[in-house]
Amino acid sequence: MTSQVEHTDVGAYALGILEEPDRTAFSNHLASCPSCTAELQELSGVAGALAGIGPLEDERDDADTGDRGPAEVVNLLRRRKAADRRARRGTFVIGAAAAVTLVAGGIAVGTSISGESGSAPVGHSAHGPAEDAYRSGTPLAGTGASGVTGGLVLETKGWGTHAALELRGVKGPLECELVAVSRSGERRVVTGWAVPERGYGVPGSPEPLYVHGGVAWGPAGIDRFEVRTTGGDTLLTVMV
Structure with a gap:
């Protein structure tokens, strides 16, 4: 295997469809590749859920309902995992932005209430x-x-x-x-x-x-x- 092939064979390895020499080589590769190990853990649950299920349908092509070979299954898994990762990244960015907004708002509100800056906030009096x-x-x-x-x-x-x-x-x-x-x-x-x-x-x-x-x-x-x-x-x- 080349290193490129090794990194792209996570899905096939998870589904158990690699030839024995390639499977052995990929197992050795996992010992020194944290990224492939992490991706394999993500794909393991999906592979288990697919066990015993018939042909998969690509969500992007409703007209194509034919059987898919191992390579097509792996590609479909990869596309779905990539979409999942993009969705998680988007959710994280939105959540992080909201957290920053809340923290900044909390600092502003806390300063206005406590007056810890030593002077009255702009637009507000220090008196009742x-x-x-x-x-x-x-x-x-x-x-x-x-x-x-x-x-x-x-x-x-x-x-x-x-x-x-x-x-x-x-x-x-x-x-x-x-x-x-x-x-x-x-x-x-x-x-x-x-x-x-x-x-x-x-x-x-x-x-x-x-x-x-x-x-x-x-x-x-x-x-x-x-x-x-x-x-x-x-x-x-x-x-x-």
């Missing part, structure tokens, strides 16, 4: 919406109970007034509400929240509290805003 709204406006300073300070930023909307509150100097546990009081004395709750025991804007917990909400009245119809506890105490009053 309440703090953003407060920082973007001109605060109205409030008058607070002992140690309590804060202010409000108001924004006129088509539906009423958006209010963003900064609050410092409160300790919990407390439940509080931001209440809008109209010029006629009507009261509306803008938003509510709970103050944990550690508090906000106090020693050991220096960060202030930021909350926001809305009321259906325009600024012209509002007299003041009050920060009140559910127990009825007023912690901060902001005149409009």
Whole structure:
């Protein structure tokens, strides 16, 4: 055999249709050829499935239904195995591309959420919406109970007034509400929240509290805003 013949005889060897001298030579060849050994393992299952089956039909020529000789069977096996390998390679490429996309997407999402880069992602703020709204406006300073300070930023909307509150100097546990009081004395709750025991804007917990909400009245119809506890105490009053 030539080396070319040896490499192309895997199918014939799997089907057991090589002449004895060629079969012996090919067996010796397998000991030193990993690629032929791997292909033989792939073809072994197909060869077993073909045992006892009559003539094979080439899928590419439905009109040809005649018997096939050993060479034609081997060629058909080779074409089908090559097609299988191409399909597997295509699936692998698609899967790899999807994996790269997911990994890249996961890195981007993780960076956006965690902010581990040390700065806010492009197009996003490092603060929450309440703090953003407060920082973007001109605060109205409030008058607070002992140690309590804060202010409000108001924004006129088509539906009423958006209010963003900064609050410092409160300790919990407390439940509080931001209440809008109209010029006629009507009261509306803008938003509510709970103050944990550690508090906000106090020693050991220096960060202030930021909350926001809305009321259906325009600024012209509002007299003041009050920060009140559910127990009825007023912690901060902001005149409009």
